[in-house]
Amino acid sequence: MFLKRPALYERTAQPFWTDPHISGEMLKAHLDPGTDAASRRPDFIARCADWIAALPLPEHARLLDIGCGPGLYARQFSARGLRVTGMDFSERSIAYAREQDAQSEYVLQNYLTMDYENVFDIVTLIYCDYGALIPNERAELLWRVHRALKPGGLFVFDVNTPRYLAGFILFPNKTIDERTKMWYNKRG
Numbered sequence: 001m002f003l004k005r006p007a008l009y010e011r012t013a014q015p016f017w018t019d020p021h022i023s024g025e026m027l028k029a030h031l032d033p034g035t036d037a038a039s040r041r042p043d044f045i046a047r048c049a050d051w052i053a054a055l056p057l058p059e060h061a062r063l064l065d066i067g068c069g070p071g072l073y074a075r076q077f078s079a080r081g082l083r084v085t086g087m088d089f090s091e092r093s094i095a096y097a098r099e100q101d102a103q104s105e106y107v108l109q110n111y112l113t114m115d116y117e118n119v120f121d122i123v124t125l126i127y128c129d130y131g132a133l134i135p136n137e138r139a140e141l142l143w144r145v146h147r148a149l150k151p152g153g154l155f156v157f158d159v160n161t162p163r164y165l166a167g168f169i170l171f172p173n174k175t176i177d178e179r180t181k182m183w184y185n186k187r188g
Contacts, residue, residue: 009134009135011134011137017089017090018089018090018091020092023090023091023092023093024092026038026069026090026092026093027069027070027090027092027093027096030069030070030072030093031070031096038069038127039069039070039072039073039127040127042072045072045073045076046076048073048076048126049073049076049077049079049080050080052077052122052124052156053077053080053081053082055122055154055156057082057121057122057154058121060081060082060083061082061083061121061122062082062083062084062085062119062120062121062122063077063082063083063084063085063120063121063122063123063124064084064085064086064087064116064119064120064122064123064124064148065077065084065085065086065087065123065124065126066087066088066111066114066123066124066125066129066145067087067088067111067125067126067127067129068086068087068088068093068097068106069088069090069093069097070093070096070097070100071086071093071096071097071098071100071101071104071106073124073126074086074097074101074104074106075097075100075101075103075104077104077124078101078103078104079103082122084103084104084105085104085105085106085107085120086104086105086106086107087106087107087108087109087111087114088106088108088109088111089108089109089110089111091108094106094107094108111125111141111144112137112140112141112144114144114148115144115147116144116147116148117147117148118147118148118149118150118151119148119149119150120148120149120150120153121149121150121153121154122149122153122154122155122156123145123148123149123153123154123155123156124155124156124157125141125145125155125156125157125158126156126157126158127158128158128159128160129157130157130158130159131159131160
């Protein structure tokens with residue numbers, strides 16, 4: 001089943017992010033304050049929330065944090081006076097977020113299927129989630145975010161640039177084929 005190379009932008013039918021083992025490991029990674037593996041470190045999250053809360057927003061602005069994971073950013077936004085809705089399709093992450101944060105609303109849903117219209121002053125998609133989407137999903141997301149925003153609303157998201165990625169090479173003394181084989185061999 002996994003022995004052929006997928007076509008460019010081919011989306012697998014196999015569950016990945018919602019797989020019980022993967023979602024458990026992702027939650028552990030999100031909650032590890034010493035790594036930037038799934039979420040950034042707490043000091044960065046706090047600075048990011050400060051920056052976003054300082055944007056020119058109406059008083060008591062409504063913020064939609066899509067791909068919110070366990071609500072690490074959402075809690076910070078809420079603490080800064082924003083009315084927050086977090087959305088993620090990981091049951092485990094949403095359950096954790098709800099346990100930790102009674103101030104925000106958390107929705108278990110894939111953001112590619114959200115159906116809001118003129119509800120939010122700001123939508124956030126943090127930690128390069130946009131880059132994990134295939135082109136038609138990106139177009140779908142942008143359309144849905146546009147609909148969800150009130151007129152003049154803001155969409156804040158981050159992406160990796162070629163300059164950033166140039167320094168991000170695992171096993172720099174290996175060819176891409178050698179690195180790929182090492183990666184798959186490590187995973188068993």
